[in-house]
Amino acid sequence: MHKLSARLRALPHEAGLALLTVLLLALVTSAFPRFLTVDNVKSLFDDTALLIMLAVGEMFVLLTRSVDLSVAANAALTGMVVALFNAHHPGAGIVPVLIIAVVMGGALGLINGLLVWRVNIPSIVVTLGTLSVYRGCVYVVSGGAWVNSGQMSPFFLGFVRVPILGISVLSWIGIIVAVLAYLFLRYTVPGRNLYAAGNNPNAAAYAGIDVGRMQCMAFVLSGAIAGLAGYLWVARFAVAYTDIASGFELQVIAACVIGGVSITGGVGGVVGVVLGGLFLGIIKNALPVVGISPFFQMAVSGLVITIAVILNAGTYRKSHGRKILERAEAGP
Amino acid sequence: MDRRGFIKTTAAMAGVAAIPAAFALPARAAGEIRLGLVAKSLGNGFFVAVDKGAEEAAKQIGNVKVIFTGPTSTTAEGQIEVIQSLIDQHVDAIAISANDPDALVPICKRAMARGIKVMSYDSAVSPAGRIVHLAPSSDELIGEALDKLAAASLPGGKGQIALVSATPTSTNQNAWIAVMKQHLSQYPGLDLVATTYGNDLADDSYREATALLQKYPHLKVIVSPSSVGIVASAKAVEDAKKVGQVYVTGLGLPSECAGHVMAGSIKEFAIWNPIDLGYSVTYVAVDLVKGMKGPGNSLPAGKMGKIAFNSDGIGAMAVPFTYDKSNVEQFAKVF
Numbered sequence: 200m201h202k203l204s205a206r207l208r209a210l211p212h213e214a215g216l217a218l219l220t221v222l223l224l225a226l227v228t229s230a231f232p233r234f235l236t237v238d239n240v241k242s243l244f245d246d247t248a249l250l251i252m253l254a255v256g257e258m259f260v261l262l263t264r265s266v267d268l269s270v271a272a273n274a275a276l277t278g279m280v281v282a283l284f285n286a287h288h289p290g291a292g293i294v295p296v297l298i299i300a301v302v303m304g305g306a307l308g309l310i311n312g313l314l315v316w317r318v319n320i321p322s323i324v325v326t327l328g329t330l331s332v333y334r335g336c337v338y339v340v341s342g343g344a345w346v347n348s349g350q351m352s353p354f355f356l357g358f359v360r361v362p363i364l365g366i367s368v369l370s371w372i373g374i375i376v377a378v379l380a381y382l383f384l385r386y387t388v389p390g391r392n393l394y395a396a397g398n399n400p401n402a403a404a405y406a407g408i409d410v411g412r413m414q415c416m417a418f419v420l421s422g423a424i425a426g427l428a429g430y431l432w433v434a435r436f437a438v439a440y441t442d443i444a445s446g447f448e449l450q451v452i453a454a455c456v457i458g459g460v461s462i463t464g465g466v467g468g469v470v471g472v473v474l475g476g477l478f479l480g481i482i483k484n485a486l487p488v489v490g491i492s493p494f495f496q497m498a499v500s501g502l503v504i505t506i507a508v509i510l511n512a513g514t515y516r517k518s519h520g521r522k523i524l525e526r527a528e529a530g531p
Numbered sequence: 532m533d534r535r536g537f538i539k540t541t542a543a544m545a546g547v548a549a550i551p552a553a554f555a556l557p558a559r560a561a562g563e564i565r566l567g568l569v570a571k572s573l574g575n576g577f578f579v580a581v582d583k584g585a586e587e588a589a590k591q592i593g594n595v596k597v598i599f600t601g602p603t604s605t606t607a608e609g610q611i612e613v614i615q616s617l618i619d620q621h622v623d624a625i626a627i628s629a630n631d632p633d634a635l636v637p638i639c640k641r642a643m644a645r646g647i648k649v650m651s652y653d654s655a656v657s658p659a660g661r662i663v664h665l666a667p668s669s670d671e672l673i674g675e676a677l678d679k680l681a682a683a684s685l686p687g688g689k690g691q692i693a694l695v696s697a698t699p700t701s702t703n704q705n706a707w708i709a710v711m712k713q714h715l716s717q718y719p720g721l722d723l724v725a726t727t728y729g730n731d732l733a734d735d736s737y738r739e740a741t742a743l744l745q746k747y748p749h750l751k752v753i754v755s756p757s758s759v760g761i762v763a764s765a766k767a768v769e770d771a772k773k774v775g776q777v778y779v780t781g782l783g784l785p786s787e788c789a790g791h792v793m794a795g796s797i798k799e800f801a802i803w804n805p806i807d808l809g810y811s812v813t814y815v816a817v818d819l820v821k822g823m824k825g826p827g828n829s830l831p832a833g834k835m836g837k838i839a840f841n842s843d844g845i846g847a848m849a850v851p852f853t854y855d856k857s858n859v860e861q862f863a864k865v866f
Binding site for chain 1: 575727731732741743763770786787863
């Protein structure tokens, strides 16, 4: 019984957001009926997969009362490095590329994590710094030059586009990351500890959870996902240049916030983040086709996001974090 | 060097400048004209190509030595040091692609005070700091070229075209598009249906191009006067499997567009030819050293013909050079 009521209390935010997303979709489709064609929806998923992946990574960090501003810069640096690797070793195949992307992204995340955990610097300061460092390193490794589609191997560009059951590998990777993140947070001890560390660090510490270590782990996860997203980004747009994903960290954080992740830690879930990412993705893809002047697009997208957050604020306040231990039913 | 040290050195040099300038110049080996060619930064393929053209012109004119140099990063401070060292080497002319139009003015003035002919190319120095500026092209020439490119990519010269520009506030792109629209009446087959902005970002440009393909099923050509926009649009056309139905054209670098030309999404595109630019810069610099007046005059530039400079000293070299399947690979190696 308690289980059910807890579920119901947890439901409204995601349900409300899902309703908003459907409403937005209906609005767009009424203005531009071809928005809902199969091809268009596929390309919408492709476009949103990157945002959702990065937002899921960001959520891990936000849950621990930290913030990772360096995700986009991490993706840019890792994307550039794998593009250069591919340009110099065109026959290496996809496996080393994926390994480099994930390991390097994770390592860059680990730098953030160690600075937060061991050196005890606030995460916003650490990642604001590493944002510039990573972005600057893109110039260093590339010398400011682009890696162009002509220099990339067919497998490097083609991997993300292979359709499996009608959906591209890029979309599948987005789905897999989201599902794994859901299972991790729901069914593993470290996943639950992330919530505890952010929701009430003092209590968590008394319960034997190393809060700093949880933060560090969140940064590594966020970094590894960002690294993978870096490769996917470069392969999708077929160019690696210094401004890859420039300013994208703000959209990533916006997707989390719309999805109901609290920036004060401990609150949020994968379902919300996926919906938040989709919501933003629909706005980004709809604005060019519904005929809003390009001069107003930025303001309109900001307005829609703000409205979404305000509409969600009601359910937002009600939730007091996730209950980690559900009350055991009294025995017979 | 800290600021005070710098000012001291500068003052000292300004004081000494008058003396060596008086007798150092005649003491030099007669005849040879030395040109200091300053890049925005070293290691940039564009400027390597500029140098290639300069060497070609130097050989053609004869008895001209090109000293190709530049800072390691694109900073005005770095260029000031480089120009100072060129002054110390007593070159006859300096041509600069400026990292900052105003910061270089004092050092350029000092060079001119010592009889060195200073000009800028590609990226201008403010009028006070140079005799002439050679732009690779002009808004007028580029705007017209965009119309021509669009018409050339249209089968039969008739159909819908759309623009994927940089940001709504990009000065250059807006000026080009304004000229393009102005001359559109000369191309009755061109039907410009939309102007969109990809903000010089690959993802935004890709999204805008994809939206254009959805919104205008009969669209024939996407024109992008942005080097990011043209490759992103080309990729969007390839991903939408519309190669052969929709062509992308505009301004881009050969190395960046080569893959898409081979894939068939770009038939032809244009950009100024840096080799020709270096060639023209060398001719113009030598003209100035030989005592010809720049502003309000036309200066001969070898195979490029005469280049007209207005009263502010600004001249435009030529219409952007068109690249296609036949020459893109060759230029892709250069820049």
